[in-house]
Amino acid sequence: MLDILKVIILGIVEGITEWLPVSSTGHLILVGDLLKPSMSDAFMEMFNVVIQLGAIMAVVVIYFHKLNPFSPKKTEKQKLLTWQMWIKVLIASVPAGIVGVLFDDILDKLFYKSVPIAVMLIVYGVLFIVVENRNKHTRPSVTKISELSIQMLLIIGVFQMLALIPGTSRSGATIVGALLIGVSREVAAEFTFFLAIPAMFGASFLKLIKFGFHFTGAEFGLLILGCVVSFGLSVIAIKFLMGYIKKHDFKVFGYYRIVLGGLILATSLITKVIA
Template identity: 75%
Template sequence: MLEALKVIVLGIVEGITEWLPISSTGHLILVEEFIKLDMSDSFVSMFNVVIQLGAIMAVVLIYFHKLNPFSPKKTEKQKLLTLQLWVKVLIASVPAAIIGLLFDDFIDAHLMNYVVVAITLILYGVAFIVVEKRHENAKPAVKRLSDLTIPMVLVIGCFQVLALIPGTSRSGATIIGGLLIGAARGVAAEFTFFLAIPVMFGASFLKIIKFGFHFTGMEVFLLLLGCVISFAVSVYAIKFLMQYIKNHDFKAFGYYRIVLGIIVLLYFGMTAMFAA
């Protein structure tokens, strides 16, 4: 029962922070300092990635009609545009897929620590503020998803590679990439949601393969529970973000990231100092 309560908390954190550009890893590393799953390290590492599947299903639910190229409610032109959108999503996924496969073990071994997480939280927090200030009076050149060109989505895909570094925030990196190419905030956010589908399915599949398929009954239960909670919370987080950016920019998330990064550095730095 206690482990289930821990998973519920972790699922809530994942559901909120996966879509807001504030780094789910940065928050999970803090939460796990106080709420540690009494499971093997290999299971916890796999759980933190696979729990994202619940968040992905929230995107599929909310945007099912927009993502479905076979909807009878769409015209032939709309179906073609939807297929083109999927092609762009898959093209943008290539850079992260290649780099992720090559460096997944290295990242887990050398970059999954509080110093890296804190630094990236702060750096991309500053980046959000700078990018937004530069675009305060600029009119977006890309106002619809269909306006995104192949070179544009490749740029966004390259920014997604940066998110392989813990603490960066996948949504944060790709939204910054979208803003830099002139996309409207809503377009940048939606493309980020869609881009997450193949990337997170791929990352989850890779982690499950590495973990092996020898799950205990408790492990299956905890994994499913985490996915369900992250799904339910993600539905509200996505709707909140899309409503928020109608009247606000991303600077508030930048300031939040900077404060969180400083907290992570101070907390773990002091913990390490007193433990020495």
């Protein structure tokens, strides 16, 4: 019963933080360390990635019409634009896909720790504030996904690749990258949602293969529960974010990241001194 409650809490954390640019993986690792579920470390490492499937299904449900190139409600031109959008998503997914497959184990070993997470939270928090201040009096040059060039897609893809380091935030990194090259906040956020579909499905599949699909009945049940909870909270988080950025910038998330990163570093230092 206690593990069920802990998984529900982790599902809530994933659903809220996956789409806000504050690092869902970083939050899951940190909250998991506090809750200390009784599952094995190998299972929890896989769980923290695969639970994102629930979150990504929220994107599919909310944007199903926009993502569906076969919709009978679309004109032929709209269907063509949908296919073009998917091609753009795949192009931008290439950098993270290559690095994720080749260096997943190395990245896990080096960066799945409190201090690297805290550092990346702070670094990208500062970046959000700097980029938003720079863009304050600048009109975005890209206000539609269809206006994204191949060069822009690859730049956004490189920023998504950097998010393989925990604490960076996949959505945070890709949004920062998009803002830097003149993409509007709304398009940056929406394209980030779509870009997450192949990235998160691919990452989940890779983790499942490495774990070996060797679940006990209880573990499988907890994994499904986490996905369901993260789905429900993701729907709320996505709608909140899209409404929020129509009237506000991303700086509040930058300040949050800096404060959280500072607290983690302070806690880590105190723990070492006490030990």
